[in-house]
Amino acid sequence: MRAGLILLCLLPEVALAAGPTIRGRVRYQGPAPTPAQVDPSVNPDVCGRKKPILSEQLVVGPEGALANVAVVLVGITERAPTRTPAQLTQRNCVFVPHIQTITAGSTIQISNDDPVVHNVHARLAGETLFNLGMPLAGTRLNRRLDRPGVVELSCDSGHVWMQASLIVVPHSYHATTPADGWFVIPDVTPGRYRLRAWHERLGVQEVEVVVEPERGAEVEIVFAAGPLLEEAPVLSFDLPATAVAPGPESEGEGAVELHPSGRTDRWPAERDAARAAGLGLYRQHCATCHGEAGDGAGESVPFLHDRPRNFTRGEFKFRSTRSGDLPTIEDLVRTLTVGIPGTEMPSFRRVLPPRDRAILARYVMSYSDRFARGPGVSIPIPEAPPSTPALIAQGQKTWVRLKCAQCHGQGGEADGVSKQMVDDFGHAITAPDLTRGIYKSGPEPKDLYRTLVTGLSGTPMPAFAELLGPDQLWALVHYLRSLAPPRPVSDLLGLP
Amino acid sequence: MKSATVMVWVILGGAWASEADALPRFSARTGAECRLCHVSPSGGGVRTRYGSQIFQRLALPIGGGEATDQDWAFSGQVMDGLTLGGDLRGAYLYSTTTTPEGQAPSPGSSTFFLMQADLYAAAHLSRHFSIVLDLGVYSGFEAYLLFSLAPDAGGYDLHLRVGHFQPSFGLRDVNHDLYTRGAVGFGPTDRDTGLELTGLFGPLTVALSLVNGTFNDAVVDRNGAQDRKFEKALALRTNLHLGPRWLPIQVGASIYYNPNVDSPNPLFTGLVDPNSAAQGVDELRLSAHALVGFGRFTYQAEWVFVQDQFAVGAPGRLRGYTSAQELGARIIDGLDLLGTFEFQEPDVSLIDDGALRFGVALEIFPLPYLDLRLMVRRALYAQPQRGDGTDVLCFAHGAF
Numbered sequence: 001m002r003a004g005l006i007l008l009c010l011l012p013e014v015a016l017a018a019g020p021t022i023r024g025r026v027r028y029q030g031p032a033p034t035p036a037q038v039d040p041s042v043n044p045d046v047c048g049r050k051k052p053i054l055s056e057q058l059v060v061g062p063e064g065a066l067a068n069v070a071v072v073l074v075g076i077t078e079r080a081p082t083r084t085p086a087q088l089t090q091r092n093c094v095f096v097p098h099i100q101t102i103t104a105g106s107t108i109q110i111s112n113d114d115p116v117v118h119n120v121h122a123r124l125a126g127e128t129l130f131n132l133g134m135p136l137a138g139t140r141l142n143r144r145l146d147r148p149g150v151v152e153l154s155c156d157s158g159h160v161w162m163q164a165s166l167i168v169v170p171h172s173y174h175a176t177t178p179a180d181g182w183f184v185i186p187d188v189t190p191g192r193y194r195l196r197a198w199h200e201r202l203g204v205q206e207v208e209v210v211v212e213p214e215r216g217a218e219v220e221i222v223f224a225a226g227p228l229l230e231e232a233p234v235l236s237f238d239l240p241a242t243a244v245a246p247g248p249e250s251e252g253e254g255a256v257e258l259h260p261s262g263r264t265d266r267w268p269a270e271r272d273a274a275r276a277a278g279l280g281l282y283r284q285h286c287a288t289c290h291g292e293a294g295d296g297a298g299e300s301v302p303f304l305h306d307r308p309r310n311f312t313r314g315e316f317k318f319r320s321t322r323s324g325d326l327p328t329i330e331d332l333v334r335t336l337t338v339g340i341p342g343t344e345m346p347s348f349r350r351v352l353p354p355r356d357r358a359i360l361a362r363y364v365m366s367y368s369d370r371f372a373r374g375p376g377v378s379i380p381i382p383e384a385p386p387s388t389p390a391l392i393a394q395g396q397k398t399w400v401r402l403k404c405a406q407c408h409g410q411g412g413e414a415d416g417v418s419k420q421m422v423d424d425f426g427h428a429i430t431a432p433d434l435t436r437g438i439y440k441s442g443p444e445p446k447d448l449y450r451t452l453v454t455g456l457s458g459t460p461m462p463a464f465a466e467l468l469g470p471d472q473l474w475a476l477v478h479y480l481r482s483l484a485p486p487r488p489v490s491d492l493l494g495l496p
Numbered sequence: 497m498k499s500a501t502v503m504v505w506v507i508l509g510g511a512w513a514s515e516a517d518a519l520p521r522f523s524a525r526t527g528a529e530c531r532l533c534h535v536s537p538s539g540g541g542v543r544t545r546y547g548s549q550i551f552q553r554l555a556l557p558i559g560g561g562e563a564t565d566q567d568w569a570f571s572g573q574v575m576d577g578l579t580l581g582g583d584l585r586g587a588y589l590y591s592t593t594t595t596p597e598g599q600a601p602s603p604g605s606s607t608f609f610l611m612q613a614d615l616y617a618a619a620h621l622s623r624h625f626s627i628v629l630d631l632g633v634y635s636g637f638e639a640y641l642l643f644s645l646a647p648d649a650g651g652y653d654l655h656l657r658v659g660h661f662q663p664s665f666g667l668r669d670v671n672h673d674l675y676t677r678g679a680v681g682f683g684p685t686d687r688d689t690g691l692e693l694t695g696l697f698g699p700l701t702v703a704l705s706l707v708n709g710t711f712n713d714a715v716v717d718r719n720g721a722q723d724r725k726f727e728k729a730l731a732l733r734t735n736l737h738l739g740p741r742w743l744p745i746q747v748g749a750s751i752y753y754n755p756n757v758d759s760p761n762p763l764f765t766g767l768v769d770p771n772s773a774a775q776g777v778d779e780l781r782l783s784a785h786a787l788v789g790f791g792r793f794t795y796q797a798e799w800v801f802v803q804d805q806f807a808v809g810a811p812g813r814l815r816g817y818t819s820a821q822e823l824g825a826r827i828i829d830g831l832d833l834l835g836t837f838e839f840q841e842p843d844v845s846l847i848d849d850g851a852l853r854f855g856v857a858l859e860i861f862p863l864p865y866l867d868l869r870l871m872v873r874r875a876l877y878a879q880p881q882r883g884d885g886t887d888v889l890c891f892a893h894g895a896f
Contacts, residue, residue, distance in 0.1 A: 284571045288545035300546040302646065302653060303532035305741060346554040494792025494826060495742055
């Protein structure tokens, strides 16, 4: 801790004041490639109809002007960064803009201008920050982004070409190059700095700049032509862990709890205590499938139908918390108690008393340091109204309006675009067949309600907490349950 | 009196062999490989953590109430890398026999007996190397080294067994023995020495064994010792998983060839000239098997064709076949209704000297690690001197 503070003091602190600017241009050295045209396989009546969808992975203009480059100062801190609102639009089945930088703690407004279902799935270092269902044109949702890093965005609704990045910067000295390749970083305190340029397929470049009191600085950054990276590179801001801007959490309407990555002082001790208490139980009851290391690679995995959860990622489908948040201990205990219907995850209700299930839940948490931020907060579930034909009919309207069939199929038989989807672990995943009446999150109506409100982390299923009120959600729950008709013959035969 | 005693032992032997284990039913139900629940790549014997801790405790028993303490916290894993296991079956058998015409009526018999008592141990010395032991009071012993190779990205598993074990053949394996299995030569006491390579390639499992060809727990190969021939038995077993998840199907075929042995197949007992057998028999066995799961129903079947070719003397060549089938219905979780059918025919003639046995059983799993079975079975023998019989069999089976 003391070392961290010393490092923090040594870093140059940049004050926000009207001052010189860093002005520069990013160029691409090599022949300008012709952007590939995307052939939209889903919703072709909307996607690319007004104008062709072109790949934005490498956009080179006249004189080698390189667009979509994030330019940031590194190795600096800022006492009170200016938080500026940002916008992200889904239009013509493309994220606009493709790349943008944003100051940590700022709020971004995400909108959908298309009359098709989109969902914005945001991941930071592979970890889901949020996954928001946006099935309606005109939908607008706000999310605050606190944790610095490259946030990758995708749409899981079959629009596999929809990719974009938000670069969340821990200070306000950043810019993104437009089509002409020029950028400006204003109001920089004179001094010597390191400037880092990030491109999603060309990598990272760093130059040193000296900002003069009057003249500021001018720089040119050149990316040489070469093989394109398959994955976006990491962008480091060269900050010690203690220097990450914490920022208040959960502020205001629509804010989401995105805690800083700095671990609490208590976490290592809590984690070690949880491990000591639960190791024996875990080895006995869980390790054969989930692995001694909690990575979902136990000895039984080759012979199982269902892939066990990898706990080290801290991604859990069945939560009572908001999209992107961690589950509560009660959520994990519930999964241990109920099991996961339709899979090989059994119920431990009969063999483990509640106390042991809680010990196991805490042990599972110990595998991911995401829990250093503590578990999330449960969203309350109101009392369920009785199912009536009118409510089911209302739910069906919501089903149609939200275009649920795009993934789940018209009759909920999983014959939508879900066959093209993958989960956060890169595995193919399909939407469940809702006509079977087997729900992994649990058999009760409130279990379905919870899934609709929270989404299923690690999967394409988004959260609809902000789009639907309780009445609409319950109506939709009852409609979903109506899709699974009574199956006296199937139940008699014991068919899944 | 002497004939009555023999009859009791014949019945007991049949009862023991037929009831030893029924776990292929669970493989049929789940569509899973034997390897999921057993350390041995071909099933049977010591169980994996999944088999013991998950399947036996959580999937089998009748539903119960909320756990209040660690009632079922037992684990056979006594320390890191060392697992113990066991199977114990205590039974009661009431048997009546229809005496052949001209003989005094049989009073029937009633007895308690121990069907099975096996103690297992597996020492996992490393991720790739284990030592596996099975000490059976009635079922002989197994002891082998198991080398396992399962590349993370390979999509296949390879397992090599070296030691004393029962070669993989047909539907059932060690301790999964039926009345008919003993007749084929793969009964509970039939273990052999050699090596076996098993490969799991996605839905396909292939096991190839090279063994002495001396069953009945013989330690060394004396076959052909007089002329120093390298005459070993070869067994090949395949198993293929098919069907959707709601209809898991497994089908497979096996072949066993054992040249120049001096012990003819038990199926042909009474039909063989001892002098002919002593001068060499080439054993051939072909098998087909199937496992099907459909909701609460399971079906398992095995058909084995047996041929002994004698080097000299009558009868020259003997042929026969056996079939064992079971239809299971899970009434509720933890309560199964079973129908069994076993048939053996020592000379491929359907009508003269075959033996047929069929039964109905109710099996309940009241607690983890415990199952109880009540069975009524009828045996029909074509040979009039044996007489038909009816058995009522109850057993308690503890396993971990």
